Amino acid sequence: xxxxxxxxxxxxxxxxxxxxRKHLGGGSFGDVYEAEDMETQQIVALKFETGxxxxxxxxxxxxxxxxLEGMCNVPRVYGLFDYxxxxxxxxxxxxxxxxxxxxxxxxxxxxxxxxxxxxQMLRAIxxxxxxxxLHRDIKPHNFLIGRGDSHRRIYIIDFGVSTQFIxxxxxxxxxxxxxxxxxxxxxxxxxxxxxxxxxxRRDDLESIAYVLIRFLKGKLPWQEIKVKSIxxxxxxxxxxxxxxxxxxxxxxxxxEFKNFIEVVRRLRYDETPKYNWLRSQFTALFNxxxxxxxxxxxxDEEASIHRPLPSIYLYRSAARYMRINERKIRARKDKVVxxxxxxxxxxxxxx
Numbered sequence: 001x002x003x004x005x006x007x008x009x010x011x012x013x014x015x016x017x018x019x020x021r022k023h024l025g026g027g028s029f030g031d032v033y034e035a036e037d038m039e040t041q042q043i044v045a046l047k048f049e050t051g052x053x054x055x056x057x058x059x060x061x062x063x064x065x066x067x068l069e070g071m072c073n074v075p076r077v078y079g080l081f082d083y084x085x086x087x088x089x090x091x092x093x094x095x096x097x098x099x100x101x102x103x104x105x106x107x108x109x110x111x112x113x114x115x116x117x118x119x120q121m122l123r124a125i126x127x128x129x130x131x132x133x134l135h136r137d138i139k140p141h142n143f144l145i146g147r148g149d150s151h152r153r154i155y156i157i158d159f160g161v162s163t164q165f166i167x168x169x170x171x172x173x174x175x176x177x178x179x180x181x182x183x184x185x186x187x188x189x190x191x192x193x194x195x196x197x198x199x200x201r202r203d204d205l206e207s208i209a210y211v212l213i214r215f216l217k218g219k220l221p222w223q224e225i226k227v228k229s230i231x232x233x234x235x236x237x238x239x240x241x242x243x244x245x246x247x248x249x250x251x252x253x254x255x256e257f258k259n260f261i262e263v264v265r266r267l268r269y270d271e272t273p274k275y276n277w278l279r280s281q282f283t284a285l286f287n288x289x290x291x292x293x294x295x296x297x298x299x300d301e302e303a304s305i306h307r308p309l310p311s312i313y314l315y316r317s318a319a320r321y322m323r324i325n326e327r328k329i330r331a332r333k334d335k336v337v338x339x340x341x342x343x344x345x346x347x348x349x350x351x
Contacts (some may be wrong), residue, residue, distance in 0.1 A: 009033065014088060015081050018046060029057060029160060030086065034093060037078075044078065045093040051085040057160030058087045064159035065091070067131050073124035075155050094155055095147045099140035101299045102215060109215040111254070112291045113298045117143075117215065118282045120154040121208050126275040128156065129201050132166035135159065136199055137184045138207035140214075152295035165200060173270040174198070186234050187223055191265070194238035202267035205278070209261040216253045256281045 009020050018035040021043075025032050030049040037044055049058045062080040069076070075092035082088070098117065102109065109117070121143065128135055135142075135156065142158040145151055161183050165174050177198045184193060190206035193199055214220050222240040227233045246265075250258035259281060267273060286293070296303050 013038075014046060014083050015079070015090075018044065018090060020046065035090075037090075043093050044090050047089040047091065048083075048086045049089075051082075051087065056087065058089050060162065061159045062089055064133055064162050067133060068128060068159075071124070071127045071131075073120060073127065073153065073155055075157060093147065094144035094157065095151060096145060097141050098143045098145075098154070098211075098215075101145070101297075102140060105298045107218050109298050111216065111289065112286070114212055114215045115282050115286045115291070116293065116295070116297065117154060118208075118212050119279060119286075121156075121211070122275060122279050122282075124154070124156045125204055125208065129204070129273075132164050133159070133162050134165050134199055134201065135204050136161050136163065138204055138211065139185045139188045140211055152297070152300075163199075173200075176269050182234060186237050187220060191238070191241050194234070194241065198269070200269050201273055202264050202269070202271065205264040205267075205273055206261065209257070209264060213249060213253070213257055213261075216257070221249070254285055256285045 010022065012020050014020060014035065017038055019038060021034045021036060023031060024034050024045065030047065033046045033048070035044055035046045036042070047058065049056060058080060062077060065074065065077040068074045075094060077092075078090040080087065080089050096104075125135065125138075137158060137160075142156065144155050144157055146153045146155060166172070167174060175198075179196045180193075180198055181196075182189065182193060183199065184207070186194075188207045188210045190199075190203040192206075193203055210220060214223075221244055222237045225233055225236050225240070227236065246258045246262050250261070260278060263278070264273065
């Protein structure tokens with residue numbers, strides 16, 4: 001939506017129930033707004049997708065949320081409906097994403113925080129898989145923290161490209177196929193996905209491995225690839241992932257992360273991962289380091305390592321603020337017409 005259209009929706013009543021309060025963000029799929037449910041006075045999020053979308057995702061996303069209903073790490077949804085030329089999904093409003101919290105903490109999480117994130121991520125993806133669903137777009141943007149009493153819980157979201165890997169009729173695992181297009185985010189998808197293999201549970205887990213490694217090390221080796229063509233970028237990322245060994249990728253961090261990615265990469269296409277064993281490796285490391293599972297993450301005010309934002313983050317925020325205001329000032333100057341200056345005469349003193 002354009003800026004004017006976004007503003008036009010503020011204070012509008014959607015579906016005779018939701019009053020839109022403010023615009024929260026958006027992307028290629030559409031826009032997300034904060035709204036108030038007039039029946040319950042609850043604050044919700046409304047996700048808009050234009051009806052002209054070539055690959056509509058909200059119906060599939062809504063279906064997945066309903067299948068996963070009741071899981072503590074999945075937001076609740078309240079309905080899918082049409083509004084003008086858009087589809088709208090009403091769901092729980094969440095807190096910030098792990099991506100934004102990662103940037104807030106200077107693009108580095110402590111080992112304790114990463115291990116607590118790993119525990120919740122693995123529990124969430126196990127439930128999703130046990131419900132017969134593959135997420136297929138695991139990345140930090142798609143994990144949000146809760147609000148209020150749920151602020152220490154991590155939620156998995158965005159099932160727009162998810163699919164069911166268990167046949168509803170036969171209850172068997174879907175058949176393997178090759179030459180598939182890349183579904184997901186190139187920085188985090190598995191090597192098998194890059195090579196065109198049909199995705200399965202092992203691929204979601206490999207994506208989680210990349211997310212955790214980035215949280216500990218600050219970045220992944222292939223995130224610095226800069227090319228204009230998306231196809232060329234994906235090809236370079238594929239080559240780099242294949243050429244980067246687990247030892248190199250996990251250099252400088254605990255060996256448990258190397259073991260994790262090696263194990264999930266060895267899984268067969270239709271093999272059921274040993275989720276408990278994978279979690280136990282991180283739990284053992286957590287206990288060995290003497291950490292206390294108190295649910296206090298690096299971004300919490302009460303965290304023992306809490307510190308002021310890094311200077312580079314403050315500098316970028318200040319520079320962005322100045323650029324925005326400079327644009328506003330220039331726009332204002334263009335509209336203001338100043339009067340012609342008047343001649344001012346000075347009379348000297350007579351002696």
